[in-house]
Every structure is written in C-alpha cells, then in structure tokens.
Amino acid sequence: MKVEVYAVLKEYFEKEFTLQRSFDDIHSLRSFLISENPQAEKLLNISRFAVDNEFVDNNYSLKENDHISIMPPSSGG
Amino acid sequence: MTTSALCPQAVEVKHITSEPIDLPGLLSASHHPEAGAVVLFSGDVRDNNLGKNVAYLEYEAQEVMASKLIAEILEEARIKWSLSVAVAQHRIGKVSVSEAAVVVITATPHRREAYEANRHIIDRIKHEVPIWKCEYFNDGSKKWGGNCNCHEITGSANKHIYESEKQNL
Numbered sequence: 161m162k163v164e165v166y167a168v169l170k171e172y173f174e175k176e177f178t179l180q181r182s183f184d185d186i187h188s189l190r191s192f193l194i195s196e197n198p199q200a201e202k203l204l205n206i207s208r209f210a211v212d213n214e215f216v217d218n219n220y221s222l223k224e225n226d227h228i229s230i231m232p233p234s235s236g237g
Numbered sequence: 238m239t240t241s242a243l244c245p246q247a248v249e250v251k252h253i254t255s256e257p258i259d260l261p262g263l264l265s266a267s268h269h270p271e272a273g274a275v276v277l278f279s280g281d282v283r284d285n286n287l288g289k290n291v292a293y294l295e296y297e298a299q300e301v302m303a304s305k306l307i308a309e310i311l312e313e314a315r316i317k318w319s320l321s322v323a324v325a326q327h328r329i330g331k332v333s334v335s336e337a338a339v340v341v342i343t344a345t346p347h348r349r350e351a352y353e354a355n356r357h358i359i360d361r362i363k364h365e366v367p368i369w370k371c372e373y374f375n376d377g378s379k380k381w382g383g384n385c386n387c388h389e390i391t392g393s394a395n396k397h398i399y400e401s402e403k404q405n406l
Contacts, residue, residue, distance in 0.1 A: 167297055167369035168381035206388050208367070208395070213301045215395075229299055229367075233385040233394065236296065236303075236327055236368030237280045237339050237359060 161222060165230045169207065172200035187218040189228070207232045252307040253300050253368075255330045258337040269321040272344035274351040278359055280339040282332050286382070290375040296329045296338060299367040303327070310361045318354040320345055325358060327368055338370070353401070360399035 161183075164176045173193070183189040186209045194201045209216055210229040222228075250263065264277050282294050311323040322344035332338050341358045345351040362368075364385045373379045387397040 166299055166367065167371070171381075206394055210299070210302060213299075213305070215302075229302070231299055231302075231367045232369065232381075233388065234364055234366055234368060235370050235382060235385065236298075236366055237363035237370075 161224060161226045161228060163228045163230065167232050167235070169200070169203060169230055169232055172197050172203065182224060183222050185218065185222055186216060186220050189222060190218075193230075203232055204230070250324050250326050252304045252325060253298050253327055253329055255328070258326055258328060258340050260337055260340060263324055263326070263340060263342060267322045267324055267342045267344055269344050271346055272321040272351075273346050274348035275322070275342065275344040276348070276351040276355045278339075278341045278355050279337040280359065281337055282334050284334045286372055289378075291334060292373045292375050293334065294332050294338065295371045295373065296327070296332060297369050297371070298327070298329050300329070303366050303368050306366045307362060310358055310365070314343070314354045314358050318343070318345060318350040320350070320354055323354070323358070325362060327362065327366070329368070356401035357399070360397075360401050364397040364399065 161179050162176065163179060165173045183192060190204050194204055208231045210231065211220060211226045260277070260279055267275055282291070284291055307325050311325055314320060315323045320343055322342060324342040325340065327339045339359070339362060341355050343351045343355040343358065345354070364387060370382060371379055372382050385397065388394050390398060
C-alpha cells in the first residue's frame with residue numbers, strides 16, 4: 161500500500177512511501193508507524209487518515225492497493 | 238473562473254489555487270439580484286506571529302480532499318442560510334505578507350445571514366479542511382503552525398470548537 165503524509169509529518173516520514181506488508185486496519189497501521197518512529201506518536205494519534213481521498217476511522221479494513229493519506233490537524237486560513 | 242451576467246449564482250471558483258486570489262474579480266462576480274448584502278472575508282498574511290517577524294507563509298493542501306470538503310461546506314451553508322452566493326478559495330504555495338491566503342464571500346437578501354454564514358464557513362475551513370501553513374520567520378527559522386487544537390478539549394480529531402460559536406456559550 162502507498163502512504164502519503166502531509167505538512168509537519170514530513171519531518172518524521174518520507175513524503176510518500178510504499179509498505180510491503182499488509183495491515184488489518186488503520187489502527188494497526190498507526191501502531192506500526194509509531195513503532196517505526198516513536199517521536200511521531202503524539203502527532204499520529206491526532207492525525208486523520210484517508211483512503212483513496214475519503215476520511216476513514218480506526219476500524220477501516222485496509223486493502224492491498226489502498227492509497228493512504230495521513231493528515232495532521234488543519235492549520236489553514 | 239467562469240462568470241455570467243445572466244446567471245450570477247453560477248460563479249465557479251477553484252477552491253484551491255496556487256495563483257494570487259483575485260479579490261476584486263471574485264467580489265464583482267458575487268453580486269446577485271436577490272442579495273442586498275455581500276460579505277467578503279479576506280484572511281491575510283500577518284507580518285508577525287508569536288512575537289516573531291514573519292517573512293512569508295507556505296501553504297500545503299491535500300488538494301483533492303480540500304477542494305471537495307470546501308465544496309461540501311459551501312453547499313451546506315448555502316442550504317442552511319439560503320445563500321444567493323457562496324464562494325471560497327484558498328491559496329497553496331508561498332503567500333507573502335498582506336496577501337490573501339483565503340477568501341470567503343457570501344451574499345444574502347439581508348446582512349445578518351451573510352455575516353453568520355461567512356463566519357461559519359471560514360471557521361470550518363480553518364478547522365476541518367486539510368490545509369496547513371508553514372511560517373517562515375525573518376530570523377531564518379520555520380514552523381508548521383497554528384494547528385487546530387480542538388482535539389485537546391473535545392477528545393476527537395473530528396470535533397471542533399468554532400470561534401463563531403464560542404461567543405454564544
């Protein structure tokens with residue numbers, strides 16, 4: 161699956177990366193990313209996740225070809 | 238942007254743009270025969286924040302989702318306040334001091350609804366739409382900033398406290 165992160169998350173992860181292993185849901189993907197980069201824990205816990213440009217919740221079942229966006233809290237305007 | 242003198246409500250605006258926002262053009266396209274009130278809010282870049290001098294801002298968006306969500310916010314407001322016109326556009330990329338980063342225009346028969354709807358729309362854009370600013374300061378430092386902190390109070394990334402509603406609490 162392909163992952164794209166935005167804004168301040170780019171200071172913790174590559175802008176775009178591909179994950180070879182699969183994850184059951186958003187919750188397990190988030191846990192994996194936190195284990196990869198513990199410093200990003202607080203930020204990941206308050207970020208919103210989307211799959212193929214639709215917001216999803218923690219229980220969303222991930223599929224192999226999903227394109228995931230991880231978005232920290234908004235700061236537009 | 239396409240406009241038609243015969244059908245002013247058909248103003249079509251790109252919700253996310255890397256071009257400077259054409260405030261006079263958008264305003265003149267937002268007059269409507271049924272509307273006695275037109276409110277334009279321009280969110281401009283300040284030269285200071287947190288006691289530091291700001292050189293410029295850079296905005297980033299999840300463009301597909303941001304554009305879609307702004308359209309939904311405008312449509313919901315259009316129905317709730319019976320808006321004759323509802324327009325919003327947000328810049329991405331580098332935005333200089335005094336330039337508009339975001340514009341919201343609402344037009345209604347009377348001014349109360351135009352003001353109310355306008356505040357509601359800008360509140361939702363700032364809190365909900367996936368757009369982020371990075372502040373570049375004159376001292377060479379930068380900071381991804383001004384994040385929505387509502388989750389600390391509401392406990393959810395999807396529940397927000399809007400400025401326009403705070404005053405009524």
